[in-house]
Amino acid sequence: MAERRIRVMVAKPGLDGHDRGARVIARAFRDAGFEVVYTGLHQTPEEIVEAAIQEDVDMIGLSSLAGAHRFLFPRLMELLKEKGVEDIVVCGGGIIPKDDIPKLKEMGIKEIFTPGTPLNQIVEWVKENVKPRGSG
Amino acid sequence: MTDSTREIVKKVLEGDIRTVARLIRDIDDNMPGIRDVLKALYPHTGKAYVIGITGAPGVGKSTLVDQMIKHLRQKGYTVGVLAVDPTSPFTGGAILGDRVRMQRHSMDKGVFIRSMATRGQFGGITQATRSAIDVLDAMGKDIILVETVGVGQDEVDIVKTAHTTIVVVIPGMGDDIQAIKAGILEVGDIFVINKADRDGADRTLMDLRMMLEMETDRERRDEWAPPILKVQAVFDIGVEELLETIERHRSYIIERYGDLKLRSDPKRVKESLIQMLKDRLFETFLERISKSGELERRVDEISKGILDPYSACDILLKEHVV
Numbered sequence: 001m002a003e004r005r006i007r008v009m010v011a012k013p014g015l016d017g018h019d020r021g022a023r024v025i026a027r028a029f030r031d032a033g034f035e036v037v038y039t040g041l042h043q044t045p046e047e048i049v050e051a052a053i054q055e056d057v058d059m060i061g062l063s064s065l066a067g068a069h070r071f072l073f074p075r076l077m078e079l080l081k082e083k084g085v086e087d088i089v090v091c092g093g094g095i096i097p098k099d100d101i102p103k104l105k106e107m108g109i110k111e112i113f114t115p116g117t118p119l120n121q122i123v124e125w126v127k128e129n130v131k132p133r134g135s136g
Numbered sequence: 137m138t139d140s141t142r143e144i145v146k147k148v149l150e151g152d153i154r155t156v157a158r159l160i161r162d163i164d165d166n167m168p169g170i171r172d173v174l175k176a177l178y179p180h181t182g183k184a185y186v187i188g189i190t191g192a193p194g195v196g197k198s199t200l201v202d203q204m205i206k207h208l209r210q211k212g213y214t215v216g217v218l219a220v221d222p223t224s225p226f227t228g229g230a231i232l233g234d235r236v237r238m239q240r241h242s243m244d245k246g247v248f249i250r251s252m253a254t255r256g257q258f259g260g261i262t263q264a265t266r267s268a269i270d271v272l273d274a275m276g277k278d279i280i281l282v283e284t285v286g287v288g289q290d291e292v293d294i295v296k297t298a299h300t301t302i303v304v305v306i307p308g309m310g311d312d313i314q315a316i317k318a319g320i321l322e323v324g325d326i327f328v329i330n331k332a333d334r335d336g337a338d339r340t341l342m343d344l345r346m347m348l349e350m351e352t353d354r355e356r357r358d359e360w361a362p363p364i365l366k367v368q369a370v371f372d373i374g375v376e377e378l379l380e381t382i383e384r385h386r387s388y389i390i391e392r393y394g395d396l397k398l399r400s401d402p403k404r405v406k407e408s409l410i411q412m413l414k415d416r417l418f419e420t421f422l423e424r425i426s427k428s429g430e431l432e433r434r435v436d437e438i439s440k441g442i443l444d445p446y447s448a449c450d451i452l453l454k455e456h457v458v
Contacts, residue, residue, distance in 0.1 A: 003165055003166065004165050005164075005165065005228070007161070026231050027231065029229065030224060030227065030229035030230060030231045031224075031227050031229060032227070032229060033227045033228045033229045034229050035223075035229065035230045035232060035253050036229065036230065036231045036232060037232045037235060037251050038231060038232065038233045038235070038236060039235055039236060039239055040233075040235070040236035040237075040239060043239065046243060047239055047242045047243060050242045050243055051235065051239065051242045051249075053153060053154055053157055054153060054157050054242070054248060054249055054250060055157065055232075055235075055250060055251060056157040056158050056160065056161040085154075132165075133158075133161070134162075134167070
């Protein structure tokens with residue numbers, strides 16, 4: 001029987017080595033019934049985008065705790081456009097100053113989740129905003 | 137064939153990454169129309185060499201695959217990887233983390249890596265994985281590595297698809313070797329003791345050797361006695377030897393069977409055809425009784441004690457199959 005599952009990628013761009021948050025999120029996504037591709041630490045935007053294409057994910061969740069959002073998030077958005085896969089929803093989470101959020105949203109990042117956001121709120125947001133490809 | 141099917145087939149044969157990625161998703165999700173694509177791709181398959189890598193969680197399969205990719209690329213082969221991880225039986229979700237160990241190859245155009253979830257099939261390798269192998273084959277990958285969750289006997293499935301099956305164990309897993317002898321021992325063409333710098337590697341080697349020597353299958357005893365290799369995948373020790381051993385196994389298959397075309401072997405053809413029939417039959421049947429509401433009705437009757445499950449099966453089967 002045909003059944004679309006939501007496929008997401010959880011990725012950590014940049015050099016900070018703290019992936020507890022990313023792992024917790026990955027686990028919450030799994031428990032919500034999503035298929036979660038986890039790429040691990042220290043990823044370049046190029047690697048993330050290439051992996052997202054090969055894995056055919058509907059969403060990329062980026063975790064950033066040390067400023068990577070300022071340089072690597074924009075680069076990633078550029079690459080998605082270049083490769084013609086801007087239909088992939090991108091959201092971010094981590095230590096991201098409030099002042100930076102409008103700029104990030106302007107470049108196409110759909111949502112930013114800051115510390116303290118309940119997991120179920122993030123999961124609900126994904127269910128609301130990310131539709132598996134081809135499911136209308 | 138519709139225009140869109142023709143277009144997909146053309147792009148797969150050209151090796152277009154996005155088309156392949158999307159097609160595998162459609163196969164996974166069992167979307168309408170995929171069978172036509174697979175039918176059209178079938179004549180273009182059978183060229184790739186398929187290697188299965190299996191073993192219990194944590195033995196280092198993904199790390200080994202990562203190193204194998206490196207060596208195969210150095211030799212000039214293009215590589216496709218399918219990394220299969222289990223779906224949670226409770227939520228239907230899955231964390232596909234094998235990629236973590238292989239991400240350094242993600243920018244290499246000669247490598248295509250795809251994570252797949254088992255989605256409730258019992259075997260570690262599902263029909264979807266088999267079809268995905270065909271797709272990577274048709275896209276022109278020389279070598280396809282299929283990494284599956286090593287959970288015991290179900291892994292026997294992989295043999296029917298792979299040319300060479302590698303079983304990975306680690307030292308100190310005495311009990312696990314006991315467990316695998318029931319199923320996995322028979323399927324391994326090559327055994328790898330990974331993390332061989334750990335205590336107990338020689339003991340594990342001896343245990344394995346002894347079990348393999350008790351083999352009663354004459355072909356396996358006299359013609360291809362499965363080699364056991366000590367490897368430290370993290371440090372890239374023993375990986376080159378593993379590839380040489382795979383090469384030897386490949387020559388053996390050619391010598392023994394005349395070619396590498398597993399699909400001309402009637403025994404394998406029969407097994408995979410039966411498997412495919414089973415899947416299709418079950419799927420069609422389940423869809424029919426779900427849609428008509430009969431399934432729910434019988435479930436309700438059984439829960440209320442009006443009907444027993446044995447009679448329910450009889451009734452459902454009588455109405456639709458027999």
